[in-house]
Amino acid sequence: MGVERAWLRAEAERLGLALTDEDLAAIGQAVSTTRTELAGVQPASPDESAGTPVGFLPISFHRPS
Amino acid sequence: MRSPNSMPPRDADLAFLPLTALSRLVEKHEVSPVEIVSALLPRIERYNEDLRSYITICGDSALVAARAAEDDIVHGRRRGPLHGLPVAHKDISATKGVRTTAHSRTLLEFVPDHDATHVRRLSEAGMILLGKTNTTEFACGALDVFGPHRNPWDLSRYAGGSSGGSASALAAGLAVAATGSDTGGSIRVPASFCGIVGVKPTYGRVSRYGVIPLSWSMDTAGPMARTVADCAMLLGVMAGHDPLDPTSANVSVPDYGEGLTSGVRGLRLGIPQQHFFEGLDPEVDERVRTALGQFETLGASLEPVDLPRARDVAPAQAVLTMVEAFAEHASRLRRAASAYGLRTRRRIASGAFYTTADYDAAVQVRTLWRRELEAVLRHVDALVTPTVPLPAFTVEAQLAEAGPPDTGWLTRHFNFSGHPALTLPCGTTAAGLPVGLQLAGRPFDEATLFRIAHAYEQATPWHTRRPAMREVV
Numbered sequence: 001m002g003v004e005r006a007w008l009r010a011e012a013e014r015l016g017l018a019l020t021d022e023d024l025a026a027i028g029q030a031v032s033t034t035r036t037e038l039a040g041v042q043p044a045s046p047d048e049s050a051g052t053p054v055g056f057l058p059i060s061f062h063r064p065s
Numbered sequence: 066m067r068s069p070n071s072m073p074p075r076d077a078d079l080a081f082l083p084l085t086a087l088s089r090l091v092e093k094h095e096v097s098p099v100e101i102v103s104a105l106l107p108r109i110e111r112y113n114e115d116l117r118s119y120i121t122i123c124g125d126s127a128l129v130a131a132r133a134a135e136d137d138i139v140h141g142r143r144r145g146p147l148h149g150l151p152v153a154h155k156d157i158s159a160t161k162g163v164r165t166t167a168h169s170r171t172l173l174e175f176v177p178d179h180d181a182t183h184v185r186r187l188s189e190a191g192m193i194l195l196g197k198t199n200t201t202e203f204a205c206g207a208l209d210v211f212g213p214h215r216n217p218w219d220l221s222r223y224a225g226g227s228s229g230g231s232a233s234a235l236a237a238g239l240a241v242a243a244t245g246s247d248t249g250g251s252i253r254v255p256a257s258f259c260g261i262v263g264v265k266p267t268y269g270r271v272s273r274y275g276v277i278p279l280s281w282s283m284d285t286a287g288p289m290a291r292t293v294a295d296c297a298m299l300l301g302v303m304a305g306h307d308p309l310d311p312t313s314a315n316v317s318v319p320d321y322g323e324g325l326t327s328g329v330r331g332l333r334l335g336i337p338q339q340h341f342f343e344g345l346d347p348e349v350d351e352r353v354r355t356a357l358g359q360f361e362t363l364g365a366s367l368e369p370v371d372l373p374r375a376r377d378v379a380p381a382q383a384v385l386t387m388v389e390a391f392a393e394h395a396s397r398l399r400r401a402a403s404a405y406g407l408r409t410r411r412r413i414a415s416g417a418f419y420t421t422a423d424y425d426a427a428v429q430v431r432t433l434w435r436r437e438l439e440a441v442l443r444h445v446d447a448l449v450t451p452t453v454p455l456p457a458f459t460v461e462a463q464l465a466e467a468g469p470p471d472t473g474w475l476t477r478h479f480n481f482s483g484h485p486a487l488t489l490p491c492g493t494t495a496a497g498l499p500v501g502l503q504l505a506g507r508p509f510d511e512a513t514l515f516r517i518a519h520a521y522e523q524a525t526p527w528h529t530r531r532p533a534m535r536e537v538v
Contacts, residue, residue, distance in 0.1 A: 008418060015417055016399040019410075027415045034380045035419070038426055041377035 003028040003035075076104035080238035081531055084295035087241060088146040091138060098131035098138070098149030098193065101241070105151060105195060109239045112534065115220055117212045118234035120156045121164055121197040127151060130193040137191075147302060148191025153240040155228050156197035157204055158184050158286065159275035163194065167277050168202045168210055170404045171397060181275025182310065183244060183286050183303040190302045195240060199230030204251055204279050205390065205413065207406020213460050216258060217532040218498055222457040225255030225472065231289045232259035236532060242299055243289045248279045248386060250453075250476030252287050253488040257452035257501025260490040260530065262518070263289045264296045265476075267508045268483035269314030271300070272307030280389040281312070283382075283480040292528050293489060293519040297321035300511060316509050324512055329520045330364030332513075335445035340375035341475055346455040352492035352500040353451045356521065360449065363520055368445055374430075374437045375478055379471075381430035382481045384423050391416025408468070435482040442484075442507050447517055450475055452488040452501030475503060485511045489518045490527035499527070 008024045019027070079087070079101055090096035106124050113119050134149035143149075154160060157167045159177035166172045180188060188194070199214040201207065204227040208214075214229035216222040217237035224233040228245025232255035235243055245252040247265040256263025264287040271286045278284055288299035301321045307313040336342075336357065342350065357367055390413045391398075402410055441448070453472050463469045479486040484505055491502035502521070506514045522528050 003418065011418060012414075015395070017414060017417065018399075018402045019414060023407075023411055023414065026411045027418060030411070030415050031418045034383050035423060037380035038384060038423065038430070041380065041430060 079104040098134040102131040119196040144191040151195040152192040153243040182272035201227040202409040206409025209406040223463040225258035227251040229255040250473040258457035260499030264487040267485040272310040274309040280386045333445040335370035341450040348494040356491040381427035384427040387416035447506040452503040456498035
């Protein structure tokens with residue numbers, strides 16, 4: 001789940017973001033930690049899958065009956 | 066304007082009266098809008114340097130507007146219960162002709178040519194803009210430009226973020242009504258830290274037009290005040306469909322005053338058995354459990370409910386927030402990354418480095434969490450939890466390089482799902498710091514939350530307490 005510093009640097013350059021090495025180190029740490037935590041909470045089996053991610057839609061699109 | 070035989074309230078009393086009480090006094094011509102604004106401005110002048118509640122103070126224009134409102138009211142042109150009452154808006158909501166900085170160097174000269182919709186609605190109801198309140202930069206980061214908003218209960222403590230300026234102004238008697246925005250707890254956390262009431266409405270209930278975005282799928286504007294009835298009165302005006310906001314819900318807005326005093330007898334309150342009561346500060350735990358007992362005394366039933374997915378929310382909500390924040394800020398970050406505060410820059414830029422797979426995984430977690438929450442809320446009328454796991458910490462802890470404690474640990478769940486939630490005070494620690502109680506409910510059913518909160522509030526003294534501050538002479 002670690003994030004390569006070289007990839008971060010290349011990606012920042014591609015996006016035109018003027019980030020310092022210290023910025024990239026902090027960002028890499030945060031992204032890595034969050035990604036590891038997220039992997040730990042994924043559905044454990046296909047039966048637990050959420051299927052279509054309707055959660056993408058804001059709740060206001062689901063009108064109360 | 067005053068009736069000949071009535072005694073004038075002292076300025077400090079006016080500054081701490083509930084909005085509903087002020088409204089009645091204005092209606093009866095016993096207090097004028099000019100008196101209310103004139104009671105608040107010297108307090109702001111006296112205390113704002115220490116508290117940093119306000120970024121911009123609109124003293125002169127507020128007095129002009131108060132005189133105009135007084136003239137209208139005296140001549141029978143009162144628009145409604147909020148006419149002539151002052152309001153402070155978080156400095157992330159656009160205010161026409163008044164600079165809107167979002168506490169950012171990148172917006173120091175930004176003077177909008179429009180009002181945010183909720184600002185406009187409160188203005189059309191006759192409210193007077195008192196000033197723009199402090200926030201963390203873009204509601205998510207640094208406090209470099211105007212300094213940290215401090216807590217009136219202990220000036221060494223942080224008021225909470227990001228709508229902390231509104232919360233500290235209300236607690237200190239520098240405002241009688243305010244607004245905030247909430248993406249992961251930014252209304253409820255500072256309201257809890259400062260001992261006031263704060264409401265995160267259902268996603269789509271209040272237009273976000275004119276609110277500088279952080280996360281389009283979770284940002285919510287809402288009212289902040291010192292009582293539940295005050296928040297209910299404000300939300301009734303702020304809420305409603307707005308064609309200028311494509312995520313605004315076309316759902317009717319009830320009269321939140323109706324049913325406010327119906328009590329809680331017969332209501333079922335869900336007490337989560339996972340996450341929400343884990344790892345709490347002992348004093349927070351004790352105050353909240355005492356509040357649960359109070360609800361039973363008032364006639365509600367407490368029902369344990371299972372919400373195991375609550376533990377999964379934090380990383381998924383973080384991914385969505387940062388990805389959406391980066392999408393919003395990408396062009397400005399490219400132009401002026403160094404103008405952002407360090408913490409803001411790093412947090413928002415982190416959103417560029419998550420993958421589409423990360424985003425999709427986060428959305429899947431949102432679906433599962435919302436499904437679980439909806440199932441529980443079919444069987445109980447609301448959930449009751451602590452608002453923040455700990456009381457207000459020091460300003461130094463907030464500014465520490467390692468970052469502050471995670472204050473959104475119990476609040477972000479309802480941004481993630483879109484459900485409404487509010488906080489109200491439920492006690493104080495031995496050190497005198499407020500503790501907040503969170504209620505969360507069904508979509509578009511803020512009325513039930515107001516009813517439950519009002520019943521608790523009226524049975525307890527917490528909303529009547531004031532921080533010990535030297536009064537303006």
